[in-house]
Amino acid sequence: MKQHRTLCVMVAIILLILPLYAQGRVERQEPLVVYAYDAFTGDWGPGPDLVAEYEARYDTRIKLVGSGDAVSMMNRLIAEGKSSPADVVVGITDDMAGRILDSGLLTPYRSPQLAEIPTFLHFDESDRLLPFDYGNYAFIVDSEKLDRSLWPTSLADLTDSRYRNKIILIDPRTSSVGLGLLLWTVEEFGAEGWLAWWEAVKANVLTITDGWSSAYGLFTEGEAPLVISFTTSPVYHVLNEQSTRYQTLIFPSGHQATIEGVGILASSTRQEEARRFVDFLLSDAQEKIAIANSMYPANASTTLPAAFDWAPKPSRSISTDRTRLEKNLERWLTEWTEVMSR
Amino acid sequence: MDRGNESMRSSAERERSGFYQRLALPALVVITLFFLVPLLITLSSAFIKTGGGLSVERIVAVFTDAYTLRVMRFTLIQAALSTLASLVVALPGAYLLSTYSFRSKRLILALSAVPFVIPSILVVLGFVIFFGNNGFLNTALMKLFSLSDPPIRILYSYKAIILAHTFYNFPIIMNLVATYAMHLDRRLEAVSYTLGASKTKTFFSVTLPRLLPAIISASSLVFLFCFSSFAIILVLGGGPRYTTMEVEIYRQARMMGNTGAAAALSLFSIAVTSLLLVAYNRSQQRLAKSEAYRDPLSLEKRPAGLPGRILAALYTIIALLFVLAPIISVIVRSVYSSRTFTLRWYRQLLNLERATSHMGSALTALVNSLLIAFAVSLLAVALGTALAASIERRRRSRGALELLGMLSMTVSSVIIGLGYFLIASRLTGGASLSYTLVVLAHLVIALPFALRVMLPEYRKIPLSYAHSARTLGSTPARAFFSVELPLLRSAMVSAAIFAFAISMGEFNATLTLASSTIVTLPIVMYRLIGSYHYQGACALGTILIAVSAVVFIATGRAKGTHHA
Numbered sequence: 001m002k003q004h005r006t007l008c009v010m011v012a013i014i015l016l017i018l019p020l021y022a023q024g025r026v027e028r029q030e031p032l033v034v035y036a037y038d039a040f041t042g043d044w045g046p047g048p049d050l051v052a053e054y055e056a057r058y059d060t061r062i063k064l065v066g067s068g069d070a071v072s073m074m075n076r077l078i079a080e081g082k083s084s085p086a087d088v089v090v091g092i093t094d095d096m097a098g099r100i101l102d103s104g105l106l107t108p109y110r111s112p113q114l115a116e117i118p119t120f121l122h123f124d125e126s127d128r129l130l131p132f133d134y135g136n137y138a139f140i141v142d143s144e145k146l147d148r149s150l151w152p153t154s155l156a157d158l159t160d161s162r163y164r165n166k167i168i169l170i171d172p173r174t175s176s177v178g179l180g181l182l183l184w185t186v187e188e189f190g191a192e193g194w195l196a197w198w199e200a201v202k203a204n205v206l207t208i209t210d211g212w213s214s215a216y217g218l219f220t221e222g223e224a225p226l227v228i229s230f231t232t233s234p235v236y237h238v239l240n241e242q243s244t245r246y247q248t249l250i251f252p253s254g255h256q257a258t259i260e261g262v263g264i265l266a267s268s269t270r271q272e273e274a275r276r277f278v279d280f281l282l283s284d285a286q287e288k289i290a291i292a293n294s295m296y297p298a299n300a301s302t303t304l305p306a307a308f309d310w311a312p313k314p315s316r317s318i319s320t321d322r323t324r325l326e327k328n329l330e331r332w333l334t335e336w337t338e339v340m341s342r
Numbered sequence: 343m344d345r346g347n348e349s350m351r352s353s354a355e356r357e358r359s360g361f362y363q364r365l366a367l368p369a370l371v372v373i374t375l376f377f378l379v380p381l382l383i384t385l386s387s388a389f390i391k392t393g394g395g396l397s398v399e400r401i402v403a404v405f406t407d408a409y410t411l412r413v414m415r416f417t418l419i420q421a422a423l424s425t426l427a428s429l430v431v432a433l434p435g436a437y438l439l440s441t442y443s444f445r446s447k448r449l450i451l452a453l454s455a456v457p458f459v460i461p462s463i464l465v466v467l468g469f470v471i472f473f474g475n476n477g478f479l480n481t482a483l484m485k486l487f488s489l490s491d492p493p494i495r496i497l498y499s500y501k502a503i504i505l506a507h508t509f510y511n512f513p514i515i516m517n518l519v520a521t522y523a524m525h526l527d528r529r530l531e532a533v534s535y536t537l538g539a540s541k542t543k544t545f546f547s548v549t550l551p552r553l554l555p556a557i558i559s560a561s562s563l564v565f566l567f568c569f570s571s572f573a574i575i576l577v578l579g580g581g582p583r584y585t586t587m588e589v590e591i592y593r594q595a596r597m598m599g600n601t602g603a604a605a606a607l608s609l610f611s612i613a614v615t616s617l618l619l620v621a622y623n624r625s626q627q628r629l630a631k632s633e634a635y636r637d638p639l640s641l642e643k644r645p646a647g648l649p650g651r652i653l654a655a656l657y658t659i660i661a662l663l664f665v666l667a668p669i670i671s672v673i674v675r676s677v678y679s680s681r682t683f684t685l686r687w688y689r690q691l692l693n694l695e696r697a698t699s700h701m702g703s704a705l706t707a708l709v710n711s712l713l714i715a716f717a718v719s720l721l722a723v724a725l726g727t728a729l730a731a732s733i734e735r736r737r738r739s740r741g742a743l744e745l746l747g748m749l750s751m752t753v754s755s756v757i758i759g760l761g762y763f764l765i766a767s768r769l770t771g772g773a774s775l776s777y778t779l780v781v782l783a784h785l786v787i788a789l790p791f792a793l794r795v796m797l798p799e800y801r802k803i804p805l806s807y808a809h810s811a812r813t814l815g816s817t818p819a820r821a822f823f824s825v826e827l828p829l830l831r832s833a834m835v836s837a838a839i840f841a842f843a844i845s846m847g848e849f850n851a852t853l854t855l856a857s858s859t860i861v862t863l864p865i866v867m868y869r870l871i872g873s874y875h876y877q878g879a880c881a882l883g884t885i886l887i888a889v890s891a892v893v894f895i896a897t898g899r900a901k902g903t904h905h906a
Binding site: 038042048066068069071072074075076078079080081083085169171173174205206207208209210211213214217218220221222223334337338340341342 | 408409412413474475476497498580581582583585593596597598599601700702763767769857869872873874
């Protein structure tokens with residue numbers, strides 16, 4: 001009997017302790033919960049620094065939750081619905097905004113900072129997603145691994161057999177950067193020709209990762225000399241490593257653009273704090289975001305360091321019409337999967 | 343008088359069997375509520391249309407979709423190739439083990455416990471650290487032959503997947519086949535020699551045919567493991583081309599928000615694994631009927647001659663290197679950064695230094711994992727012991743009850759996780775709910791292993807002990823708790839350690855079910871690997887290795903408990 005009692009007591013203690021442990025943390029600190037994609041919260045991202053600065057300035061706490069790539073993050077948010085612990089979501093891009101806007105999970109906020117942001121960046125007229133930075137997709141080259149004479153000058157060049165196993169791509173089903181390249185090829189080669197490009201590039205692809213972090217990590221580990229990323233990516237290496245080893249390939253025919261937005265969850269019980277954080281992102285945080293996120297700042301009054309000379313703006317910026325996108329996206333993804341799994 | 347005695351005995355019997363029947367209840371409740379219900383929810387979501395209402399549309403779509411079929415084909419082919427590669431590595435070892443007696447024999451046999459104690463996320467990490475372009479092997483080769491490019495490029499390809507699966511599974515085949523072969527009657531070979539057949543001829547026409555049932559049985563088990571492989575494919579594979587069913591289920595559910603499609607894929611996956619399980623069961627039955635277990639008589643093993651001894655030594659060295667090198671690399675990399683010794687990653691882990699990236703959540707993850715594993719091991723041992731007693735001491739439906747206890751082993755942990763994810767997304771609750779779900783999922787996964795440890799141990803306790811206690815006037819409950827349980831103490835400790843380790847290393851279900859706010863050791867390791875913070879991952883990996891080592895030693899002590 002004694003043993004029985006000990007066992008029961010132990011089990012009871014465990015059952016009591018576990019929720020207490022978990023709940024205790026939630027109740028004591030109650031930070032503002034901010035969802036962001038991994039690249040925002042990670043080493044290369046602006047998240048950790050900004051949070052520290054904000055917490056010190058406003059004597060408050062922020063819980064930054066990295067939840068995979070932006071598409072994964074949005075899907076997670078939609079799956080969690082109204083019960084999501086998130087108060088603010090950072091990093092929903094214009095090309096994938098349709099689903100989260102339709103879900104009704106976000107609430108409008110007309111930030112005073114919007115006045116400083118050029119109108120071509122206001123992709124959501126309902127003000128539920130506010131633009132905080134933007135960029136253009138581009139291939140980045142490792143100049144130490146690929147001779148300058150061999151650098152491609154167009155998307156079509158990339159299908160050449162001399163790039164065999166030299167390109168790292170990202171899955172458009174799970175990543176906004178992956179989706180960006182898919183849309184870029186649709187815009188460049190048209191509804192008839194884009195799949196042929198993917199079919200042709202397949203032999204040159206080392207691997208297709210699920211997210212940008214893995215792809216860019218592979219690239220900087222030296223596994224392949226070409227990776228899909230942003231025109232601004234080299235800035236990080238210039239600023240932090242004093243290295244111009246990684247350079248942007250500007251293609252004359254233009255680059256697909258992406259605008260990143262921040263939104264407040266309608267289900268959040270802390271709207272005031274959430275708004276203050278959004279205002280912070282759109283104003284004082286802009287330079288840090290631009291630098292660490294390697295994007296162009298949305299706020300026009302931001303001053304940038306000279307390293308941004310290594311982030312050439314393309315002569316032509318391409319956007320996909322949102323209605324066209326929403327009508328065709330599912331079919332494009334199915335066709336892409338079909339071709340790439342063959 | 344006689345009659346009175348009889349009625350007394352039968353009422354005592356009833357009371358006794360009533361007690362033992364009730365002992366199964368807690369485990370049955372857990373299995374029903376936390377395994378069967380989530381599974382049913384998953385499978386039934388496959389029949390729900392996007393707008394609501396029932397339909398088989400989605401099932402038909404999934405079973406006929408060209409992409410899904412391609413994923414299924416890849417899953418089957420990689421499993422077949424992995425099994426084949428494991429056989430090629432394992433059979434020479436099995437041959438050496440069963441033919442000769444040599445000194446390093448116990449060392450090789452100990453290897454066979456490795457797949458059961460090493461979590462898959464650790465295998466992945468070890469592989470990247472050892473075989474990667476900047477890994478130990480390539481660095482050594484580049485220095486040795488002064489090359490400018492890494493000569494071995496296996497990561498992110500078919501080869502990496504097969505190699506990792508071989509590493510993980512060859513010890514299983516080696517152990518099962520060797521154990522079987524050791525019990526074979528060697529007189530038949532002797533007869534064959536006397537009749538003038540050569541060694542080679544004897545091996546192929548006498549030994550091999552008799553070994554075939556064991557080889558088939560072990561192979562189908564390994565095939566099943568490789569079919570449901572998840573972490574290895576997730577990290578070492580990549581893109582739509584190198585995707586297995588389990589990875590696709592996870593991707594659909596958690597990255598694309600398409601739970602209906604994930605459910606339909608789960609149905610497909612379960613259908614195929616069920617067929618495989620039936621095949622495995624058949625081969626098991628055939629094995630049980632075969633001669634090795636009928637006739638334990640066998641000739642003495644020859645002490646190895648010089649060539650035998652050299653072969654055995656060679657095989658031992660290669661097998662040990664193959665298995666241990668990736669694991670040791672993880673430990674080394676966790677304290678060496680560009681050839682200087684550093685404890686930086688452990689300081690970050692303990693929050694003594696400001697952490698970068700996902701290392702910030704490492705300490706929370708470690709504490710979470712320890713707490714979860716502690717709860718899981720206590721619950722699994724309590725439920726497993728009670729269930730084992732109930733199975734052993736009942737007359738009817740023993741087989742059915744045992745099968746029920748083992749049932750969660752037959753479903754891949756990704757699919758178990760998916761069921762929990764579907765439930766969690768309909769509930770509102772904070773972190774405490776999420777942690778409870780993780781504990782329950784781990785419990786469901788660990789319970790069969792605890793039961794597997796407890797059953798044979800309980801079987802060893804003579805019925806007469808409980809009878810004597812009863813004669814001396816104790817109730818059935820008292821007889822169980824104060825006579826039988828103390829005898830089971832060491833078995834309960836091994837079962838607890840086993841369940842603890844399973845929970846500590848559990849990755850598949852946790853990743854599939856957990857909300858982003860939950861972190862456990864393997865999840866943080868995965869995020870660190872994904873963002874190329876290998877050293878931090880190695881520091882966490884070293885902790886997992888330490889846990890595995892404890893289990894390894896504990897299982898070595900508790901002999902006769904094989905957990906295949």
